[in-house]
Every structure is written in structure tokens, then in C-alpha cells.
Amino acid sequence: MELTQYLLDLSGIGRNRLQVRWVSAAEGQLFAEYVTEVSDITQKLGPFDPDKFELPLAAVERTLNSARIRWLLGLTKQITEQGNVYNEKLKKEDFKKMLHRAAEEEYQKALIMQVLEERPLSVKEMAEKTGLAVYTVSLRLNELERCNQAGLKQYSGNAPIFMGM
Amino acid sequence: MEMKKPFEPKILAFLCNWCAYAGADLAGVSRLQYPPTLRSIRVMCSGRVDPVYITDGLKSGFDSVFVSG
Numbered sequence: 001m002e003l004t005q006y007l008l009d010l011s012g013i014g015r016n017r018l019q020v021r022w023v024s025a026a027e028g029q030l031f032a033e034y035v036t037e038v039s040d041i042t043q044k045l046g047p048f049d050p051d052k053f054e055l056p057l058a059a060v061e062r063t064l065n066s067a068r069i070r071w072l073l074g075l076t077k078q079i080t081e082q083g084n085v086y087n088e089k090l091k092k093e094d095f096k097k098m099l100h101r102a103a104e105e106e107y108q109k110a111l112i113m114q115v116l117e118e119r120p121l122s123v124k125e126m127a128e129k130t131g132l133a134v135y136t137v138s139l140r141l142n143e144l145e146r147c148n149q150a151g152l153k154q155y156s157g158n159a160p161i162f163m164g165m
Numbered sequence: 166m167e168m169k170k171p172f173e174p175k176i177l178a179f180l181c182n183w184c185a186y187a188g189a190d191l192a193g194v195s196r197l198q199y200p201p202t203l204r205s206i207r208v209m210c211s212g213r214v215d216p217v218y219i220t221d222g223l224k225s226g227f228d229s230v231f232v233s234g
Binding site for chain 1: 191193198219221232233
């Protein structure tokens with residue numbers, strides 16, 4: 001959930017759109033208070049327009065479904081508490097930082113894959129559509145190419161056009 | 166003349182069967198007042214909620230998502 005909130009922030013939707021609260025079965029009063037609180041927060045945020053956030057939402061979903069993120073999340077306990085066969089562990093904060101970095105990269109890749117799904121594009125066009133820097137796009141595109149998720153389609157003049165695979 | 170309706174948030178709620186759902190039940194039985202903004206889905210455990218459900222919820226037009234367990 002923490003990672004989902006981080007991704008919502010990254011995509012400009014904002015982490016407050018996802019609220020998590022713990023209530024036990026005996027705490028009806030607390031539940032009513034939380035519902036009021038969450039209602040107030042949403043009231044302040046205003047209505048959410050899914051059409052405006054179509055691209056970021058799709059990219060967040062793609063990121064959450066990516067093998068890298070799902071594996072990392074699933075191994076949280078093993079990495080931070082049990083350690084590997086050499087008894088090496090990561091500190092909780094270090095793991096969180098690593099997870100956030102991975103999520104950011106996967107999110108950028110997801111954005112690129114998402115815009116490539118429509119039609120093949122040049123790096124410059126991708127940067128315009130996703131709002132990422134041209135340099136970032138070429139870094140991530142390189143990774144996508146190595147994983148055979150994207151590739152060169154043709155040249156338009158001097159500019160290479162890439163497509164998703 | 167048409168009156169402009171004030172914005173009433175629509176919140177998608179995932180409630181754990183054993184904790185928050187029972188809590189919500191108790192709140193109802195004790196006649197506590199809370200806003201009618203939740204659309205709740207009962208799950209057998211809040212660990213059952215896949216992060217993708219949250220993006221799905223936002224995509225389908227909810228204003229926010231509330232997970233409680």
C-alpha cells in the first residue's frame with residue numbers, strides 16, 4: 001500500500017486518493033470517525049477525473065503488474081528480516097529506497113510502453129507525450145530494447161522510430 | 166431553474182470481513198452517524214486487496230479508495 005501511494009504521488013494523482021486505516025471489530029466509533037475523516041479529505045481533493053489521468057493511471061497499473069515490482073514486494077520479508085544464505089540483510093530504509101527507485105524506473109518504462117501501444121514514435125515524441133526528459137526516455141528505452149519489449153521500427157529521415165513489442 | 170448539486174465524494178471501500186466490516190456493522194447497530202459516501206466491498210482479509218484494484222477503482226470513476234482492516 002505504501003508503494004501504491006508512492007506511485008500515485010509520482011503520477012501526479014496524489015497519495016491522498018488512497019487511504020488506509022486499521023479498525024478492529026469492536027471499534028464502531030473509530031470506524032465512523034475514520035469514514036468522516038476520509039470523506040472530508042476526498043471532499044477537499046475534489047472530484048477525480050479518470051479521463052484526465054488516463055495515461056498515468058494505466059502506467060501505474062502496468063508498474064504494479066510488472067514482474068520486477070511484484071517479485072520485490074513478495075520478497076520484502078526475506079530481504080529485510082531473514083537475509084540470504086550469507087546472512088546478509090538490507091535495512092528496512094535501504095530496502096524502501098531501493099523499492100522506490102525500482103518503482104520509479106518501472107513507472108517510466110510503463111509510460112513509454114503505454115504511449116508506444118498507440119503507435120510507433122520517435123524518442124522526442126515519446127518525451128513530449130509522457131512528460132519525461134529526452135535523456136530519461138532514451139535510458140529507459142535502452143532497457144526496454146534489451147528486454148525485447150521495444151525495438152526499432154524504421155527511420156523517418158534521421159530520426160529512429162520505435163515500437164512496442 | 167436547475168440547482169447545482171454540491172460535490173459529494175464517491176469512495177470505494179475495501180473492508181476486512183473480520184475487522185472493519187464488523188466495525189461498520191457495530192457503527193450501524195449503535196446508530197452512529199457517518200457520511201453516506203462509502204461504497205463498500207467486503208473482502209475476507211485486507212491482504213486480499215491487490216494494488217491493481219485501487220487503480221481499477223480510480224479508473225471506474227471513484228474519487229478515492231479506502232482500505233480498512
